[in-house]
Amino acid sequence: MSVKVKTLDDLTLPPPGADSPLSTQEYFINMGPQHPATHGVLRLLLRLDGENVREVIPVLGYIHRGIEKIGENSSYRQTIHLVDRLDYLSALMNNWVVSMVVERAAGIETNDRIEYIRTIMAELQRLQSHTLWWGVIGMDLGAFTPFLYGFRDREYATDIFEETIGARLTMNYIQPGGLMNDIHPNFVKRTKEFLEYLKPKIDEYDELVSGNAIIQKRLVNIGILSAEDAISFGTTGPVLRASGVPYDLRKIEPYGVYGKVEFDVAVGQAGDSWDRYIVRVMEMRESVKIIEQLIDNIPEGDYMTVKVAKAIKPPEGRYYGHLETARGVIGCFIVSDGKDKPYRFHLRTPNFNNLWCLTKIAKGWKIADLVAIASSLDIVIPDIDR
Amino acid sequence: MGLVNLRKIRRAKQEIGGREVAVVISPRPEQTRLGTTVWQTFKSLLTGMKITISYLFRPSTVVTQQYPENRETLQMFDRYRAQLKLVYDEAGGRLCNCCQICENACPNQSIKIEWTKNPDTKKKELERWIWRMDSCTFCNACVQACPSNSITFGNEFESAVYDRRLLVYTLNDKAGPDAKVWSAIEDPAEREKLMRKMDRYSGPIPLSGTSLPGNPSGKEG
Ligand code: SF4
Ligand code: SF4
Numbered sequence: 001m002s003v004k005v006k007t008l009d010d011l012t013l014p015p016p017g018a019d020s021p022l023s024t025q026e027y028f029i030n031m032g033p034q035h036p037a038t039h040g041v042l043r044l045l046l047r048l049d050g051e052n053v054r055e056v057i058p059v060l061g062y063i064h065r066g067i068e069k070i071g072e073n074s075s076y077r078q079t080i081h082l083v084d085r086l087d088y089l090s091a092l093m094n095n096w097v098v099s100m101v102v103e104r105a106a107g108i109e110t111n112d113r114i115e116y117i118r119t120i121m122a123e124l125q126r127l128q129s130h131t132l133w134w135g136v137i138g139m140d141l142g143a144f145t146p147f148l149y150g151f152r153d154r155e156y157a158t159d160i161f162e163e164t165i166g167a168r169l170t171m172n173y174i175q176p177g178g179l180m181n182d183i184h185p186n187f188v189k190r191t192k193e194f195l196e197y198l199k200p201k202i203d204e205y206d207e208l209v210s211g212n213a214i215i216q217k218r219l220v221n222i223g224i225l226s227a228e229d230a231i232s233f234g235t236t237g238p239v240l241r242a243s244g245v246p247y248d249l250r251k252i253e254p255y256g257v258y259g260k261v262e263f264d265v266a267v268g269q270a271g272d273s274w275d276r277y278i279v280r281v282m283e284m285r286e287s288v289k290i291i292e293q294l295i296d297n298i299p300e301g302d303y304m305t306v307k308v309a310k311a312i313k314p315p316e317g318r319y320y321g322h323l324e325t326a327r328g329v330i331g332c333f334i335v336s337d338g339k340d341k342p343y344r345f346h347l348r349t350p351n352f353n354n355l356w357c358l359t360k361i362a363k364g365w366k367i368a369d370l371v372a373i374a375s376s377l378d379i380v381i382p383d384i385d386r
Numbered sequence: 387m388g389l390v391n392l393r394k395i396r397r398a399k400q401e402i403g404g405r406e407v408a409v410v411i412s413p414r415p416e417q418t419r420l421g422t423t424v425w426q427t428f429k430s431l432l433t434g435m436k437i438t439i440s441y442l443f444r445p446s447t448v449v450t451q452q453y454p455e456n457r458e459t460l461q462m463f464d465r466y467r468a469q470l471k472l473v474y475d476e477a478g479g480r481l482c483n484c485c486q487i488c489e490n491a492c493p494n495q496s497i498k499i500e501w502t503k504n505p506d507t508k509k510k511e512l513e514r515w516i517w518r519m520d521s522c523t524f525c526n527a528c529v530q531a532c533p534s535n536s537i538t539f540g541n542e543f544e545s546a547v548y549d550r551r552l553l554v555y556t557l558n559d560k561a562g563p564d565a566k567v568w569s570a571i572e573d574p575a576e577r578e579k580l581m582r583k584m585d586r587y588s589g590p591i592p593l594s595g596t597s598l599p600g601n602p603s604g605k606e607g
Contacts, residue, residue, distance in 0.1 A: 162463050163463045163465065166526065172526060207433045208434045212431065212434050213431065216415065220387075247402055248407070269414055278413065282395070
């Protein structure tokens with residue numbers, strides 16, 4: 001198999017009028033790296049003909065911090081706090097995947113209480129992430145109200161995290177062998193209140209944005225990603241499921257206590273921006289369902305099964321584990337040489353692949369549609385660059 | 387093409403990788419007559435409007451903290467991690483015994499513990515407990531690692547300063563022996579003799595005209 005690498009010749013501009021009836025000339029324009037619609041320091045190099053997008057070339061590296069390399073120079077416990085900073089809206093899931101692999105490698109057992117709390121926290125984080133995304137897509141489509149409402153509802157979830165964990169964004173909560181600290185006495189009560197609060201709000205989201213005729217016109221049949229393309233780009237999460245592939249690791253390889261709960265996987269039919277939008281809204285309802293089934297049944301037990309001060313030294317070998325974040329599959333690969341630091345620490349992050357399908361699906365649409373499509377992909381830039 | 391009927395969510399089973407998965411399938415736009423579409427469009431706009439207007443009359447759902455106006459009443463959660471602090475026992479003795487486990491646990495080398503050995507007692511005595519807030523990521527690893535629970539995070543979050551070097555803190559205000567030695571001595575005057583006063587900061591003199599040492603960033607620390 002060979003890969004065609006683009007050369008500069010491929011990118012030079014055709015002469016005026018080459019394939020345009022209006023004798024217009026194509027031009028390049030930079031969107032980003034400082035642009036509110038790219039949600040971070042992502043630079044999109046656009047080849048435009050008037051307002052029509054001919055080509056999108058994502059340029060990465062503006063927030064590369066070398067997390068994998070730093071991870072190779074940190075002990076296994078220290079790597080956890082680094083992965084908070086990948087996809088900061090799925091910080092707990094990122095913590096979980098590294099902990100999962102380290103636990104598997106070092107043969108650390110956890111108990112039911114830990115797994116219950118981890119699952120509840122992960123679903124809360126998914127809700128928190130999706131409410132924020134819902135607000136942001138509203139803003140990208142030109143409506144500022146959803147942005148405020150999304151952030152307002154997210155605040156309740158963030159308060160739950162703050163009370164139990166002590167941080168709102170970079171939490172470092174799920175650690176090899178358990179959790180940083182036990183749930184706060186108020187946690188169960190607060191979470192139930194939050195769910196009761198959120199359920200009518202999701203209906204409100206539907207009335208305010210999903211049902212809105214303008215929003216639907218901006219999303220339906222725009223940026224169609226076929227199931228084949230979605231799979232060959234390696235997309236995961238809501239982006240893949242919107243294309244009609246019901247691939248969800250929570251169902252397919254249940255981790256935590258997902259095997260014990262009833263929920264449906266939200267899938268789309270056409271793979272357009274609308275499906276990517278509505279799949280996430282449906283996912284919020286499923287997350288509420290999952291937490292409701294678990295919150296009353298948290299078993300008793302310790303919150304940490306190993307001594308924190310003791311160094312973790314997994315036996316030599318290669319270890320891999322993956323799970324479903326709010327944006328797709330995050331995989332963690334660790335090569336251990338038996339020392340207290342990983343020999344190789346690699347992360348497969350969902351947003352990198354999810355971003356790249358933009359190069360295909362944004363072609364031919366207007367700039368305004370590009371913003372809508374990019375927003376429906378829900379990319380978080382630090383996760384792409386790492 | 388008409389609007390999407392959001393209630394039309396189908397439940398089904400789909401196969402993936404030889405497994406049956408229960409799915410909910412997204413609603414799609416329906417074919418409707420032009421008149422219906424126009425009517426639905428107006429209705430959808432009015433429904434959205436109704437929600438925004440209704441918030442005019444129920445502003446109780448505002449979650450924004452009116453900071454800094456509510457500075458007096460603002461309650462942080464007690465686990466909130468903001469400012470690292472040393473823990474003292476009831477007699478005022480410092481629990482930290484300079485074992486330096488936290489220093490090794492810190493992923494960012496944000497902790498440096500300087501100690502001296504007392505030639506008489508052959509015990510470690512703390513000189514400076516230096517915390518570099520500028521490189522701290524508030525990961526809590528130090529607090530978790532400390533075997534004697536001698537450090538904790540307080541929730542005083544107003545820590546902005548004008549010079550990065552002012553974020554280097556000396557956490558102990560007195561240098562000297564730890565609580566074991568301190569609390570064994572009954573006489574308060576004798577105890578005080580063992581301690582030397584420590585300034586809060588002793589790095590290079592910062593820019594921006596702030597006077598040092600002892601009173602960084604102009605506010606009483
Ligand atoms: S919170 Fe983390 S980064 Fe900060 S001093 Fe403690 S161990 Fe170091
Ligand atoms: S704070 Fe705790 S871990 Fe750090 S030196 Fe003191 S006793 Fe040791």
